[in-house]
Amino acid sequence: xxxxxxxxxxxxxxxxxxxxxxxxxxxxxxxxxxxxxxxxxxxxxxxxxxxxxxxxxxxxxxxxxxxxxxxxxxxxxxxxxxxxxxxxxxxxxxxxxxxxxxxxxxxxxxxxxxxxxxxxxxxxxxxxxxxxxxxxxxxxxxxxxxxxxxxxxxxxxxxxxxxxxxxxxxxxxxxxx
Amino acid sequence: xxxxxxxxxxxxxxxxxxxxxxxxxxxxxxxxxxxxxxxxxxxxxxxxxxxxxxxxxxxxxxxxxxxxxxxxxxxxxxxxxxxxxxxxxxxxxxxxxxxxxxxxxxxxxxxxxxxxxxxxxxxxxxxxxxxxxxxxxxxxxxxxxxxxxxxxxxxxxxxxxxxxxxxxxxxxxxxxxxxxxxxxxxxxxxxxxxxxxxxxxxxxxxxxxxxxxxxxxxxxxxxxxxxxxxxxxxxxxxxxxxxxxxxxxxxxxxxxxxxxxxxxxxxxxxxxxxxxxxxxxxxxxxxxxxxxxxxxxxxxxxxxxxxxxxxxxxxxxxxxxxxxxxxxxxxxxxxxxxxxxxxxxxxxxxxxxxxxxxxxxxxxxxxxxxxxxxxxxxxxxxxxxxxxxxxxxxxxxxxxxxxxxxxxxxxxxxxxxxxxxxxxxxxxxxxxxxxxxxxxxxxxxxxxxxxxxxxxxxxxxxxxxxxxxxxxxxxxxxxxxxxxxxxxxxxxxxxxxxxxxxxxxxxxxxxxxxxxxxxxxxxxxxxxxxxxxxxxxxxxxxxxxxxxxxxxxxxxxxxxxxxxxxxxxxxxxxxxxxxxxxxxxxxxxxxxxxxxxxxxxxxxxxxxxxxxxxxxxxxxxxxxxxxxxxxxxxxxxxxxxxxxxxxxxxxxxxxxxxxxxxxxxxxxxxxxxxxxxxxxxxxxxxxxxxxxxxxxxxxxxxxxxxxxxxxxxxxxxxxxxxxxxxxxxxxxxxxxxxxxxxxxxxxxxxx
Numbered sequence: 011x012x013x014x015x016x017x018x019x020x021x022x023x024x025x026x027x028x029x030x031x032x033x034x035x036x037x038x039x040x041x042x043x044x045x046x047x048x049x050x051x052x053x054x055x056x057x058x059x060x061x062x063x064x065x066x067x068x069x070x071x072x073x074x075x076x077x078x079x080x081x082x083x084x085x086x087x088x089x090x091x092x093x094x095x096x097x098x099x100x101x102x103x104x105x106x107x108x109x110x111x112x113x114x115x116x117x118x119x120x121x122x123x124x125x126x127x128x129x130x131x132x133x134x135x136x137x138x139x140x141x142x143x144x145x146x147x148x149x150x151x152x153x154x155x156x157x158x159x160x161x162x163x164x165x166x167x168x169x170x171x172x173x174x175x176x177x178x179x180x181x182x183x184x185x186x187x
Numbered sequence: 188x189x190x191x192x193x194x195x196x197x198x199x200x201x202x203x204x205x206x207x208x209x210x211x212x213x214x215x216x217x218x219x220x221x222x223x224x225x226x227x228x229x230x231x232x233x234x235x236x237x238x239x240x241x242x243x244x245x246x247x248x249x250x251x252x253x254x255x256x257x258x259x260x261x262x263x264x265x266x267x268x269x270x271x272x273x274x275x276x277x278x279x280x281x282x283x284x285x286x287x288x289x290x291x292x293x294x295x296x297x298x299x300x301x302x303x304x305x306x307x308x309x310x311x312x313x314x315x316x317x318x319x320x321x322x323x324x325x326x327x328x329x330x331x332x333x334x335x336x337x338x339x340x341x342x343x344x345x346x347x348x349x350x351x352x353x354x355x356x357x358x359x360x361x362x363x364x365x366x367x368x369x370x371x372x373x374x375x376x377x378x379x380x381x382x383x384x385x386x387x388x389x390x391x392x393x394x395x396x397x398x399x400x401x402x403x404x405x406x407x408x409x410x411x412x413x414x415x416x417x418x419x420x421x422x423x424x425x426x427x428x429x430x431x432x433x434x435x436x437x438x439x440x441x442x443x444x445x446x447x448x449x450x451x452x453x454x455x456x457x458x459x460x461x462x463x464x465x466x467x468x469x470x471x472x473x474x475x476x477x478x479x480x481x482x483x484x485x486x487x488x489x490x491x492x493x494x495x496x497x498x499x500x501x502x503x504x505x506x507x508x509x510x511x512x513x514x515x516x517x518x519x520x521x522x523x524x525x526x527x528x529x530x531x532x533x534x535x536x537x538x539x540x541x542x543x544x545x546x547x548x549x550x551x552x553x554x555x556x557x558x559x560x561x562x563x564x565x566x567x568x569x570x571x572x573x574x575x576x577x578x579x580x581x582x583x584x585x586x587x588x589x590x591x592x593x594x595x596x597x598x599x600x601x602x603x604x605x606x607x608x609x610x611x612x613x614x615x616x617x618x619x620x621x622x623x624x625x626x627x628x629x630x631x632x633x634x635x636x637x638x639x640x641x642x643x644x645x646x647x648x649x650x651x652x653x654x655x656x657x658x659x660x661x662x663x664x665x666x667x668x669x670x671x672x673x674x675x676x677x678x679x680x681x682x683x684x685x686x687x688x689x690x691x692x693x694x695x696x697x698x699x700x701x702x703x704x705x706x707x708x709x710x711x712x713x714x715x716x717x718x719x720x721x722x723x724x725x726x727x728x729x730x731x732x733x734x735x736x737x738x739x740x741x742x743x744x745x746x747x748x749x750x751x752x753x754x755x756x757x758x759x760x761x762x763x764x765x766x767x768x769x770x771x772x773x774x775x776x777x778x779x780x781x782x783x784x785x786x787x788x789x790x791x792x793x794x795x796x797x798x799x800x801x802x803x804x805x806x807x808x809x810x811x812x813x814x815x816x817x818x819x820x821x822x823x824x825x826x827x828x829x830x831x832x833x834x835x836x837x838x839x840x841x842x843x844x845x846x847x848x849x850x851x852x853x854x855x856x857x858x859x860x861x862x863x864x865x866x867x868x869x870x871x872x873x874x875x876x877x878x879x880x881x882x883x884x885x886x887x888x889x890x891x892x893x894x895x896x897x898x899x900x901x902x903x904x905x906x907x908x909x910x911x912x913x914x915x916x917x918x919x920x921x922x923x924x925x926x927x928x929x930x931x932x933x934x935x936x937x938x
Binding site for chain 1: 258394395398399403404405406407408410411413419475476477550551552553554599630632633838839845847848849850871872873877880881885887
């Protein structure tokens with residue numbers, strides 16, 4: 011057995027410089043935010059990444075148009091600054107469909123019930139509904155009543171139906187497995 | 188190849204070959220003021236028309252939607268009208284949004300696509316007039332091509348689902364016929380349109396064409412569009428209408444990383460409201476929205492009030508009360524039939540009530556915004572507008588750019604409700620882009636949106652009725668006081684009443700002694716178009732007063748209305764196509780009454796309410812069942828019957844009826860815009876509340892009345908009867924007679 015040649019260590023070691031910034035995952039991809047740490051997630055998604063499915067609708071955390079999931083739970087992107095999100099996993103409406111692009115049951119139910127109208131608030135509703143179904147796979151009308159989102163066009167009755175439809179579909183799919 | 192084809196006088200079709208060998212058929216209308224100008228005198232420039240229909244050699248059909256879609260469903264319904272006549276395969280249709288396009292002219296603009304306006308109920312009637320012809324011509328040319336290819340006479344060929352079919356069953360896919368269709372000589376007369384028996388898409392339900400892009404978050408609204416070099420502008424307007432900037436210190440704002448400029452803007456002198464900035468303002472221009480918002484918050488500035496520094500809506504309401512109680516001569520006699528004063532002297536029954544309604548805002552989901560880039564030889568604008576041609580005209584005026592070099596793109600808009608018929612926000616963006624010398628992405632925050640709106644004017648109605656011994660209404664006197672929605676808009680003083688009242692508003696024509704007068708109020712609150720406008724406000728007063736009368740003389744509210752409408756007959760309307768069919772009104776009333784089981788007495792504390800209204804040939808009624816528990820109004824049932832004539836898309840029509848019903852409930856429950864000390868009080872969606880899911884009925888039961896009448900608009904007709912049906916159900920449930928909106932504060936005051 012031949013001895014390995016002994017390596018002489020270099021006089022100085024060049025280290026990889028640490029990257030400043032906030033690292034987080036959005037819809038399964040890694041991102042590093044190097045701008046203003048006080049920037050709300052909403053404007054990072056929209057202005058920086060141009061993931062514009064998450065909408066701006068108010069400044070008072072009341073409309074729900076910017077609803078996303080942070081670590082699986084409902085959150086308002088306007089109310090979470092980037093410096094609170096290091097290491098977080100964010101899901102926006104663009105990440106609701108499956109990796110192969112197949113629609114989430116909620117998205118299909120929204121289409122089936124034609125719940126769109128102007129469409130502006132719908133991404134927020136979809137994300138709030140995704141959170142609801144995670145907590146309550148068979149939500150009651152009262153559970154749906156408790157969703158805080160607003161819809162100016164008046165699609166709420168169809169949104170309600172779509173949520174029930176998606177829930178039933180997901181339950182049936184689960185039962186058949 | 189380019190072919191022109193006269194259809195009827197002043198209407199033409201044009202066929203063009205697309206760059207990819209596609210067949211393109213357009214249609215449009217000459218729009219000169221004098222409708223009787225002979226065809227030969229019109230000249231070619233009025234007849235060069237643009238494309239609505241494009242068929243690719245691979246069989247894809249691309250249809251242009253000319254009216255903006257702010258949630259009215261025009262991007263689905265308009266292409267369906269074309270596609271039906273074309274016998275297109277709907278699953279192979281793609282829809283594109285058409286911006287405004289010019290036929291010619293810079294001083295006297297002529298538009299390629301004809302009607303381009305949404306949200307005022309005019310899209311469907313206009314489309315019915317000319318869009319079917321675009322589909323019919325394309326189909327005719329394809330049939331000629333198939334006749335040539337098959338040797339079968341055109342008369343023996345038929346079309347189905349994107350193909351021409353020969354008697355022997357052979358199919359010619361449209362795509363395969365395009366090349367030959369382009370070479371066909373155009374028909375001598377307009378190809379016949381289908382009869383309703385042959386409709387395949389019209390009358391059948393279709394989902395929103397953009398639904399998938401919407402639920403994936405991929406649909407790009409104007410606010411979702413970016414240009415790399417554009418600075419984001421966030422604005423502050425002077426909180427006092429007519430006020431000015433007193434002092435400004437921009438140092439701390441400019442110190443924020445990313446903030447580039449702070450600019451001021453002003454309304455231009457002499458420009459009508461809606462086509463110039465709404466108020467004096469300051470804009471912070473920055474690299475992104477967050478920096479601009481931080482910059483705005485760091486501004487140190489003070490404002491000076493204008494002339495009406497102490498104006499308030501409370502004062503305005505008091506002035507209106509005084510005026511309506513006085514003997515003052517009205518600004519306008521809207522209608523006088525018979526002699527109300529005379530009949531009132533002798534009649535045995537008198538009923539009187541005053542109704543008070545607030546100013547309300549539009550509060551569109553997508554706030555006002557505009558993306559604009561001005562180059563030396565070209566301007567690009569992306570903005571949510573309900574009137575693209577007006578948008579382009581304003582850009583031209585502000586920049587002096589040749590109109591043909593201005594590109595206005597019209598994406599789907601997050602709600603309109605009349606707010607986007609005005610373009611104050613667009614003028615701000617253009618003025619800022621000019622001043623800064625860079626592209627601008629203007630974003631209004633919600634507070635600016637709510638405080639700088641062209642509000643629906645509030646109103647007071649003083650209503651009087653007299654009844655004969657048999658308790659029939661024989662006299663009606665409505666006196667209304669409001670600030671005109673047309674003030675400040677280049678409308679002559681003697682026409683300001685037209686946004687506030689109409690001479691054919693029911694019960695006009697049904698009561699022999701009828702008087703309707705209008706008293707003008709002055710207010711610093713800017714006003715403008717809204718969903719249904721004065722129809723919504725007047726329907727509330729009229730329908731609530733009918734209930735008041737029924738209550739006073741102990742008649743059933745439905746019975747009183749049916750008596751009033753009488754045997755089905757047609758009342759002449761104030762406008763050409765405004766005739767009112769009382770039979771259709773009675774029908775929608777009966778339909779909602781039957782559905783809600785009106786004659787069954789509720790003993791569980793629930794109350795029922797019913798109301799009707801009509802707008803431009805469309806008829807609607809609502810019936811509500813509610814209860815009041817503690818401080819909550821619970822809507823157990825909401826029923827809406829709607830008759831809009833021929834239904835293009837029943838799924839879309841239902842969406843409009845449900846949406847308008849929810850809008851009506853939401854507005855009636857809690858919305859009010861107030862002015863105190865010359866400033867708007869409300870500034871966010873907490874103090875200007877939209878109804879939440881829990882406050883709304885779980886279902887809005889929509890009854891669509893089948894009809895062969897010409898189709899009418901559907902986006903506004905279900906608004907006016909909602910609030911009175913709701914309020915009268917609340918009255919029935921609580922015995923509190925509601926005479927003021929919004930309902931919740933009024934109810935809590937009186938309970």
